[in-house]
Amino acid sequence: MKQGVQGCPGTPVAARVPAQQRPTVDGDPRRERDAAVPGAARGEHTHGERALPGPRTAVQRSSVRGQVLVALRTALAGGELKPGEVYSAPVLGDRFGVSATPVREAMQQLALEGAVEVVPNRGFRVVERGARELAExxxxxxLIEVPVVLRLARTVPAERWAELRPLAEEAVRVAATGCGATYAESDRAFHRALLGLSGNEQLVRFAEDLHRRTQRPASRPGRAGLVADAAQHVALLDALAAGDADAVRGLVAEHFGSAG
Known part of the structure; x- marks a missing residue:
């Protein structure tokens, strides 16, 4: 059964891992050992930590770590995992219906991305970003994306911009729901495809990492702001297809000036 992230009804997640396939030690699925993960990152204790509220979100057996990573990113974007709070892998594993190991692995990736930080013997703290850091x-x-878009405006054939139209329209649809967590994914998908026309994979990855770091519940506008942001995607495509360089320049300046 699909469950939505708290505050965003209808956001899909994956199905539960079959309990009999979960790794165990001495018959206890929570006592798995993973020598490949440093002790500071895996020796967390719950210390009476309360279970997370809401329905248990489960993930599929296939690519468990990737499924957990997606679920954690959605929970971060939706504010279900709160800045400044510490979460242990065993408790999160129970929340997703998996062992603690794929949760630790996913959290290590999020730590590399700057979304969380390791708290030795406890778990992972969600990073708090102030207004100044978000603005920076x-x-x-x-500085990275605007020059690329302006260059693409001069070099990409007009018909190629039509390929991005479905992504822009989907972002508009999602923005109308007011769900910031779901819109964050649609927004990144559009920008990823836009920058992908440059053919520079390193640029796309670096820009997406920056994009993720700027997307936090406290930094996002409400429904009206999401709708306005999505509308700028459509207007930008119209200007790019029309070859209107002045309009493109104004739109990218406005879009990134209000980016959050």
Whole structure:
């Protein structure tokens, strides 16, 4: 059964891992050992930590780590995992219906991305970003993405922009629901495809990492702001298809000036 992230009804997640396939030690699925993970990152204790509220979100057996990573990113974007709070892998594993090992692995990836930080013998703390840091990250995004978009406006054939139209329209649809967590994914998908026309995979990855770092519940506008942001995607495609360089320049300046 699909469950939505708290505050965003209808956000899909995957099915539960069959209990008999979960790794065990001495018959206890929570006592698995993973020597490949440093002790500081895996020796967390719950210390009476309360179970997370809401229905248990489960993931599929195939690519468990990837499924958990997606679920954690959605929970972060939706504010279900709160900045400043510490979460242990065993408790999160119970929340997703998996062992603690894939949760630790996914959390290590999020730590590399700057979304969480390791708290030795406890778990992972969700990083808190202040207004200044978010503004600095948005500025760096603009410094990277704006020149690329302006170059693409001069070099990409007009018919190629039609390929991005479904992504822009999907972002508009999602924005109308007011669900920031779901819109964050649609927004990144559009920007990823846009920058992908440059043919520079390293640029796409670096820009997406910056994009993720700027997307936090506290930094996002409400429904009206999401709708306005999505509308800028459509307007930008119209200007790019029309070859209107002045309009493109104004739109990218406005879009990144309000990026969050």
């Amino acid at each position: 990250l948005a500025e760096v995004r603009a």
